[in-house]
Amino acid sequence: MTKKYNIQNISIGSCMGWQIISNSSQIICVELKGKSGRLYFSENVLNNSVQIPNAQGADTCNDTELSLMLTCDKDIKLVQLSQDMLSDDGKLIGHTYHYNGNVAESSADDIHIVITIWNSDRKVLSEEEFIAECFYKYLSEKNRYLFNYVSDSLVAEYYNELERKYASGFDYQSWYNEKIKTAESALDQYKLVFALLLNYDKHCSASNQLKYFVYKNIVIVLGKKQWNEEKLTVGSCPFQKIRGIILNDTELKEFNNVYGELSSAALFSNGTLKAAASYANNLSKLNIKANRGLNFGNIGLEVFAEESQQNDVITNSIKEADSGLASILIFPELSINRNMLSTLENNLNSTSNLNLVVAGSYYKGNSGNAYKNVSAIYAKVGGKWKVITEYSKLIPFTMGYTEKIADAYGIDKKKYPVNQYKLLVEDIEMNDNITLLPYKDCVVGIAICRDAMDLLDSHNPLHKYCDFADVMLVISDNAGDSNMFVGTAECLARWHNCATVYTNSIHEALTNPDKIDNHLEISFALYPYKGSKVSSSTSVSGEISYAEEPFKAANFDPNMVSIIYSPGIKYGTLDESKYCKIYEIAAAK
Amino acid sequence: MKREFNVPIPKGYFMSWFVTTQAANKITVTLKDDSKEYFSASRQSTNIDPPLACSYSTIYGNNLKITVDIPKSSQILGGPHSNDITTDDGTVVGKEFNLCLEDSGDKDYNDVAISIIAWKSKG
CATH class of the missing domain: 2.60.120.400 (Calcium-mediated lectin)
Known part of the structure; x- marks a missing residue:
């Protein structure tokens, strides 16, 4: 009825x-x-x-x-x-x-x-505001509908009508206000917004200099992305020159602060981005101690870097990044203690090519309570280096608690009996804020380790960053979870027009009590780019670096590599006498 | 202190009103629009009985307002409440408007009570 x-x-x-x-x-x-x-x-x-x-x-x-x-x-x-x-x-x-x-x-x-x-005294929206409202609708509803826009007749009808009518100064808002009256369902209304944005994207200026504007709690960026990989799924963002992200209050406030400092600076030079990934050295070990007992048989951990190597790691990494003319330098997770940040600051040179440094993170907080795993982010602003913002890790790592692990890290088994506790958990405060760095030629996002591993975890910040960031910088301390980061980076490159630069601690990668995984990735740079082979349709290029290259084991058929990894990716071993690997990432032509 | 309230009932409706006061202060309540004053009555009594004003009229003008004047009171607390009276399909056929006000510190909000009910048609 x-x-x-x-x-x-x-x-x-x-x-x-x-x-x-x-x-x-x-x-x-x-x-x-x-x-x-x-x-x-x-x-x-x-x-x-x-x-x-x-x-x-x-x-x-x-x-x-x-x-x-x-x-x-x-x-x-x-x-x-x-x-x-x-x-x-x-x-x-x-x-x-x-x-x-x-x-x-x-x-x-x-x-x-x-x-x-x-009643509301609503003002007439400017074109930018109207487009921001449309993009907000798109972002809010895109996971609600599944349709193939490349074959959808209604999307085509709306888009083609816009193409027939388009002229410079076209009034998208008036056209939308007329069309919305005849949309017969919520899905049709969504397709109207989608087609409008596609058309707007087509006619949007392809400037390499990005234009940012903030409308309520959405940040819109107009301008060419660094990559133009068009082999996209129906779920990923189809727009090449317009992107948007919805931020919470904390993220938006921080974005506005950082934008004020970075928006006139650039990271790419002559179509190339050079990023230095420091892997510390073989002696830079991590120490673990129990912080406190947590619920349900978990032990909260405090993790910190051993200090004796940090001065060498910092000074040599910066020296190598400078001589490699890198504009970005990233350090492994938990590789620079708070009291060593001054050493980092004193070694950053205002005349070097470096513009952005993601410091090795440290635990910020007091023993016996939850910490934050925080990376200070340095940028060169007006020729001077300063902490521009920080990134706080979202998702804690966990590892199994066994007799062997307790002995290896000196955990008191009387206080934390192995038969009562089963997991060691990084004792960090949960936090839900991403960090964006808005440069004039690209958008950079930051993540720490576990944040960038489990794609199915809805809290994984990559769900927010993807389709918005051009480059993700991921720092890690990883002793055994092979290739999850590479898998995530391939997704970002193939489907979401985003490059990833990743680094791990070489000591952690080679230190495994069971000596199982000595061929773990130490660092890599993967980005959207057609493969090197003429006939290749691959969408990912880049390089992965190991301490020992895993494909030279006895009887391993090297042709198997192209089944495991994309043919556009190169592999190599690191020079363990050095501290950094420099990656060159080419922008789309 | 004096407070004036708009009453969102349009011209042409047929209204009835019921007003009581019970307070130590003298209170004057006036109901009027831009064409007629429907009543203006004063009382200084803590007896709620009889009502201050109770009657009916067609609304002849626009901008119907009710004014509550309590000179010896420094505050008049409370706000108006207004509902539609609708048919089964939501068509509005009447309005109700209510006010319960407080003129001192005991917060019983029974110092002035005003209730107006009005219908679109009186036939």
């Missing part, structure tokens, strides 16, 4: 918010349409086992009357409440409408809908 309710006397241009919560086991179609015919929302709701609304949204109401329709196979009985929202002196500022009811006379099978409409 269908029930219909009228909502009248609306001021055109009012703000509108809505929410639907259903506990019903029946599918109920809830639609809100305007007198003009425009569909505001159409949702098929069914009970959900989580305590969040089934559907919610907000929009601008461009009708003076609306109709709310509920359709269900069974009978619905609803009560409705229509209430004014008044200011303190009784001025009418809006209305709220509540609909609550049961399906088939079952009190547990209910549905609740709230629609609120209020």
Whole structure:
């Protein structure tokens, strides 16, 4: 059956918010349409086992009357409440409408809908603001729909109409306001926004100098990406010259601070990015101690770098990066203690080619409490080096707790008996903030180790960075999880137009109590680029460096390498007498 | 102190009103729009009974307002509440408007109570 309710006397241009919560086991179609015919929302709701609304949204109401329709196979009985929202002196500022009811006379099978409409002095959006709002819709809804835009007829229809009408100064906003009235479903509305953005992207300036603007909590960047890999899945971003990212308050505040410092600086030179990946040295070991007992048989760890090698690691890494004319230098995770940062600062030269240094991270905090695993990020601004921001690791690593591990790291087995504790957990505060470095020619993102490993973990910050960053800098201390980082970097290069520069500690890579994994990646640079072979369609190029190259073992068929890794990738061994590997990454031609 | 409240009930509706006061201060309540004053009454009494004003009228003008004047009070707390009266399909056929105000510090919000109910058509 269908029930219909009228909502009248609306001021055109009012703000509108809505929410639907259903506990019903029946599918109920809830639609809100305007007198003009425009569909505001159409949702098929069914009970959900989580305590969040089934559907919610907000929009601008461009009708003076609306109709709310509920359709269900069974009978619905609803009560409705229509209430004014008044200011303190009784001025009418809006209305709220509540609909609550049961399906088939079952009190547990209910549905609740709230629609609120209020006046707002909304200004006419500039073109930039309108595009930002469209990109916000795209980002918010892209995981909701699955369709192949390259074969979709409605996307083609909208796009081709825009192409026919386009001229310099075209008014996308007016075109959208007309078209939205005839979109027949929420999916069609999404396709309208998608096609509009595709067309806008086509006609957007292909400047190598990026233009950033912030609108509410979305950052939009216009300008050519460094890579133009077009072999994309339907899920990845199809835009080459427009990108956007939604940031939380902390991230946005930090972005604005960093933007003010970096936006006139560049990292690429003559179409090439040179990045130095320091791997410390064979003597730079990590120490582990138990910090405190945690819940459920876990032990919180404190990890710190042994100090005697740090001066050599810092001074030699910088020297090699400078002589290699690198513009970026990254250090392994947990390789520079806080008290050694001054040594790093004193060795950074204002006249060198270096512009960006990601310091080896350290534990920031007090013993007995949770830490932050923090990397200070240095940039050369106006010829002077300064800490521009920092990155705090999001996801803690874990390792098994055994007799052998306890003995190897001197953990008190009387305090932490092996039969009661099963895991060692990096005792860091959880934090959900990414760090972006907005240069005038590229966007750089930072991640530490575990953050960039598990692609299926929704907290993995790469979900946020990808399609927005040109280059990810990933620092790690990894003693045995082979090739997860390479796999992630290949995804970023193939599907998301993003390069990765990664470094590990050579000591950690070669130190494994069981001596199983001596052929672990020490560092690599992978980026989107067609392979070196003429006939290759591969999308990834780059180089991976090892302490001992894994493919020269006895009886290993070297042709197997191209099955394991893309043919565009080279492999090599590191010079263990040095501290850095310099990678050259070519931008798209 | 004096406070004035807009009453969001349009011209042409038929309204009834019910107003009570119970307070040590003298309170004057006035209901009017830009064409007519419907009532203005004062009282200084802690007895709620009888009501201060209770009657009805068609609304003849625009900008219906209610004014509450309590000269000896430094504050008048409380805000207006207004609901639609709708048919089964949501069409608005009436309005209700309520105010419960506090003129001192005991926060019982019963010093002035105003209730107006109005219908689109009186036939």
